[in-house]
Amino acid sequence: MKNKNSISLLLLATLLVNACGSFSAELTVQDAWARPANAGENGAAYFIIENGSNIDDTLLSVSSDIAAATEVHMSMVDGNGVMSMQMQEAVIVPAKDKVEFKPGGLHVMFVSLTRDLKTGDTITLTLDFKEAGSLTIQVPVRAQ
Amino acid sequence: MIKKNIYAPLYIATAVIALSLLIGFAFRRPYTFHGTVIEPPLPVTDFSLQTANGESFRLSDQDGKIVLLFFGYTSCPDVCPITLGTFKQVYERLGDDAQKVRFVMITADPDRDTPEKVAAYAAQFNPEFIGLSGSLAELKAIWKELGVFVEKQNSDSAAGYLVSHTASVYVIDQNGDLLMMFPYGTGTIDMADDLTQLLKQMEKR
Numbered sequence: 001m002k003n004k005n006s007i008s009l010l011l012l013a014t015l016l017v018n019a020c021g022s023f024s025a026e027l028t029v030q031d032a033w034a035r036p037a038n039a040g041e042n043g044a045a046y047f048i049i050e051n052g053s054n055i056d057d058t059l060l061s062v063s064s065d066i067a068a069a070t071e072v073h074m075s076m077v078d079g080n081g082v083m084s085m086q087m088q089e090a091v092i093v094p095a096k097d098k099v100e101f102k103p104g105g106l107h108v109m110f111v112s113l114t115r116d117l118k119t120g121d122t123i124t125l126t127l128d129f130k131e132a133g134s135l136t137i138q139v140p141v142r143a144q
Numbered sequence: 145m146i147k148k149n150i151y152a153p154l155y156i157a158t159a160v161i162a163l164s165l166l167i168g169f170a171f172r173r174p175y176t177f178h179g180t181v182i183e184p185p186l187p188v189t190d191f192s193l194q195t196a197n198g199e200s201f202r203l204s205d206q207d208g209k210i211v212l213l214f215f216g217y218t219s220c221p222d223v224c225p226i227t228l229g230t231f232k233q234v235y236e237r238l239g240d241d242a243q244k245v246r247f248v249m250i251t252a253d254p255d256r257d258t259p260e261k262v263a264a265y266a267a268q269f270n271p272e273f274i275g276l277s278g279s280l281a282e283l284k285a286i287w288k289e290l291g292v293f294v295e296k297q298n299s300d301s302a303a304g305y306l307v308s309h310t311a312s313v314y315v316i317d318q319n320g321d322l323l324m325m326f327p328y329g330t331g332t333i334d335m336a337d338d339l340t341q342l343l344k345q346m347e348k349r
Binding site for chain 1: 218219220221222223225226229265268293297299300301302303306308309310311312327328329
């Protein structure tokens with residue numbers, strides 16, 4: 001009888017662990033990458049923010065130790081083919097939704113890189129969210 | 145039990161012939177360009193700009209090559225690398241034909257982009273890519289003629305001002321005629337196929 005109980009408990013535990021593994025109720029940052037660029041130039045990084053929680057969150061800032069400044073910008077093309085960039089104060093990530101940073105759209109902009117970013121390198125980025133707090137991610141450098 | 149169909153070879157042969165006719169027909173269709181064809185081609189006034197090491201680049205002096213032109217600025221971290229990245233892939237896809245094309249970036253930001261800076265920026269993607277700058281007056285004439293919009297934009301960015309600019313790619317032939325424009329975002333395969341077709345048409349002439 002005792003044995004049977006412990007088996008059920010183990011099964012239940014396994015079930016719970018699996019459930020947690022496959023569903024994140026938190027905010028995650030995935031598929032991050034940065035473009036190769038030289039020291040002194042500006043650079044860019046991209047990722048996907050997924051908000052699995054039930055409350056909207058806001059990306060307040062991104063920081064790094066590889067550039068004079070780290071900012072969030074959005075590239076936009078108008079009907080005449082004119083491309084412009086706009087600095088973003090904050091980026092809202094709605095509950096149970098995701099926001100994609102990608103070439104030609106939202107991106108992290110490194111102003112005046114203090115080091116070369118070469119394919120194969122890894123850089124560290126810290127994202128500050130209003131709700132989720134501070135998230136530090138490792139970002140591989142690779143060509144598009 | 146299995147009844148052999150004596151007509152089977154005939155069916156197969158008919159199918160093969162029909163299929164080859166169909167494929168032949170498909171390839172005979174006139175090629176449809178992905179870029180915007182400028183009809184009639186627009187003659188572009190000859191210009192000369194500076195590249196690295198005090199060397200200059202004259203449009204009319206390109207050994208019969210097609211010139212693929214793009215306007216951008218080196219402080220631009222997102223869109224300009226996308227287009228130059230496409231150029232790099234187009235170059236690779238063209239194979240031997242890449243030698244018949246000049247890949248050129250002209251700055252939209254002469255105040256910050258020296259010829260050396262643009263040349264180094266373009267060459268990062270492929271050592272054969274050419275980066276050009278010049279005086280504001282020289283550049284303005286080219287922008288105006290090709291309908292390239294350029295405007296400085298104040299921003300709170302630590303990068304200082306940003307530049308809004310037309311992100312299209314321009315195709316100019318060896319006679320200095322603007323033949324085609326690719327809108328921003330044209331894919332590698334579409335651009336390369338169009339260039340291959342243009343080169344074919346030129347050889348026929």
